[in-house]
Amino acid sequence: MLLKFISLPITRTVLLFSLIMLVFSFFAALLAPLLIPIIISFALYAMLEPISGALERQGMSSTSSSLTVLLVLLAFSALAISLLMPHLSTQLAELQTQLPSVWKTLIGFAKETSQFFASSMKLDAETSNSMTQPLFDKANELSKDILITGSNLIIEFSVLVILVPIFTFFLIRDYRGFRNYLLDALPNNSFELGWIIYHRVTHQLQEYIRGIMIQSGIMSVITSLGFFIIGLDSYILLGIIAGILNLIPYVGPLLAMVLPILLALAHTPLEPWIVGAAVGVIAMAQIIDNVIVVPAVIANAVNLHPVIVIVGIIIFGNLFGFIGMIVAIPAISTANIIFRGLLQGLRTRKIETNENNADQLIGS
Amino acid sequence: MDKTNHPFWHNLFHRKADRIHEVTELWLATPLFEKISYNRCRELVSNMHPRAYKANEKVFNAGDIGESVVLIRHGKVEIRAGDKILAELTAGDFFGEIALVIDEPRTANAIATEDSELIFFLRSDLEEWIQRSPKDGALFMLNISRVLAARLKHTNLLLSLQTN
Numbered sequence: 001m002l003l004k005f006i007s008l009p010i011t012r013t014v015l016l017f018s019l020i021m022l023v024f025s026f027f028a029a030l031l032a033p034l035l036i037p038i039i040i041s042f043a044l045y046a047m048l049e050p051i052s053g054a055l056e057r058q059g060m061s062s063t064s065s066s067l068t069v070l071l072v073l074l075a076f077s078a079l080a081i082s083l084l085m086p087h088l089s090t091q092l093a094e095l096q097t098q099l100p101s102v103w104k105t106l107i108g109f110a111k112e113t114s115q116f117f118a119s120s121m122k123l124d125a126e127t128s129n130s131m132t133q134p135l136f137d138k139a140n141e142l143s144k145d146i147l148i149t150g151s152n153l154i155i156e157f158s159v160l161v162i163l164v165p166i167f168t169f170f171l172i173r174d175y176r177g178f179r180n181y182l183l184d185a186l187p188n189n190s191f192e193l194g195w196i197i198y199h200r201v202t203h204q205l206q207e208y209i210r211g212i213m214i215q216s217g218i219m220s221v222i223t224s225l226g227f228f229i230i231g232l233d234s235y236i237l238l239g240i241i242a243g244i245l246n247l248i249p250y251v252g253p254l255l256a257m258v259l260p261i262l263l264a265l266a267h268t269p270l271e272p273w274i275v276g277a278a279v280g281v282i283a284m285a286q287i288i289d290n291v292i293v294v295p296a297v298i299a300n301a302v303n304l305h306p307v308i309v310i311v312g313i314i315i316f317g318n319l320f321g322f323i324g325m326i327v328a329i330p331a332i333s334t335a336n337i338i339f340r341g342l343l344q345g346l347r348t349r350k351i352e353t354n355e356n357n358a359d360q361l362i363g364s
Numbered sequence: 365m366d367k368t369n370h371p372f373w374h375n376l377f378h379r380k381a382d383r384i385h386e387v388t389e390l391w392l393a394t395p396l397f398e399k400i401s402y403n404r405c406r407e408l409v410s411n412m413h414p415r416a417y418k419a420n421e422k423v424f425n426a427g428d429i430g431e432s433v434v435l436i437r438h439g440k441v442e443i444r445a446g447d448k449i450l451a452e453l454t455a456g457d458f459f460g461e462i463a464l465v466i467d468e469p470r471t472a473n474a475i476a477t478e479d480s481e482l483i484f485f486l487r488s489d490l491e492e493w494i495q496r497s498p499k500d501g502a503l504f505m506l507n508i509s510r511v512l513a514a515r516l517k518h519t520n521l522l523l524s525l526q527t528n
Contacts, residue, residue, distance in 0.1 A: 191413070191484075
């Protein structure tokens with residue numbers, strides 16, 4: 001009975017799939033601190049590998065071609081940073097000077113609200129303070145945390161600048177060989193299935209990554225333009241942040257509204273129309289995104305149920321933080337392809353075995 | 365004395381190159397690579413997948429999902445439908461080319477009848493090659509169409525002989 005249950009294609013698929021996911025989870029947990037540089041390096045690898053391949057076909061060694069491609073990338077990055085950095089650093093400085101006034105506006109707003117509730121509910125000053133003080137304490141802690149996170153971000157960025165080129169170089173030089181070594185290590189009866197699943201996964205991931213990169217770029221441009229038109233300061237920085245946050249489905253656009261709204265609230269004198277306009281810019285960008293960009297660029301790159309997407313974002317966000325929210329969709333999509341591929345492969349083997357049994361029965 | 369001419373270095377660095385050259389020559393002798401240059405074929409062969417099979421080991425079963433054409437470098441392979449032997453193939457022969465064109469399960473069983481080394485050329489590698497070198501890719505697709513048309517003609521002939 002148990003043997004019959006285990007021999008069912010679905011049972012074997014679930015067992016094998018669980019084993020693969022266990023191995024993946026182990027490596028994801030092990031490499032969690034390096035997840036961001038690894039992901040960026042893989043994206044760069046996908047972009048640069050065709051160029052390195054072309055150079056190799058012209059007779060260059062794999063090390064020389066990888067190094068050449070990487071040096072060209074670094075030169076372009078340095079050029080882009082030198083062109084963009086002055087604008088960004090100015091806008092970052094503007095944002096830093098505005099943050100205290102954003103904070104002041106928020107605290108003032110919170111105090112006014114608490115006073116309004118205290119007077120309407122006829123509470124004495126002591127009771128009212130005991131209710132609101134924990135909130136203000138928490139807000140102060142949060143502001144300190146933001147400052148610490150900000151300084152940590154600078155350290156993390158420095159680590160990225162060092163690690164990403166190194167990882168990318170070795171990926172371009174050695175990834176194909178390492179992949180072939182791993183997949184060719186599969187037993188003869190699973191070798192083709194392994195390659196089929198691998199190619200389906202990489203094809204889908206390439207489509208998805210290419211799609212969201214374009215989508216993110218378009219969203220950055222649209223929102224930057226929108227913020228510029230309504231007269232919001234730091235419009236380029238806000239646009240870039242909105243573009244990056246747009247990588248997170250459903251939740252990202254909501255998060256993208258927070259900073260522009262706060263900046264609009266800090267506008268002195270307070271002009272409510274700017275707050276509305278900031279929300280309007282994000283909403284308009286979302287409409288353009290959903291009506292034009294997504295159908296044209298992403299289409300059916302990932303065909304997952306919205307509930308799975310939202311639950312996945314929450315779980316991956318809890319496990320790996322912000323980067324977890326971004327990788328949730330491609331990770332779930334990859335798991336989906338692996339499961340379907342295994343089921344397809346093991347199911348056809350089962351059918352074949354049954355046919356053999358049938359042939360034997362007819363023969364006997 | 366030049367160290368690279370020493371047999372030790374030769375074995376270490378030239379064994380793979382020799383194998384690639386030999387497999388390239390085998391593929392070029394097939395109708396699939398007709399009119400395709402040695403260098404183009406060699407470039408493809410360096411990404412192909414050699415596999416070793418023991419005698420009586422199944423290469424694939426009818427119904428398996430597959431995506432490669434297989435070349436025999438050494439050994440023998442039988443193509444069977446049930447108990448009926450459809451073909452006996454030896455070094456230089458290839459089989460399973462339908463899987464390069466359509467995403468359908470294998471239509472027959474392939475079994476190595478002696479210890480064999482088989483070279484797998486995957487559809488995904490072909491697709492990548494077509495994108496990189498469209499002209500050669502088109503030539504290859506024309507060749508594979510000719511092979512499949514010839515097989516279809518042969519099957520039709522067999523069927524007409526059976527019905528007559």
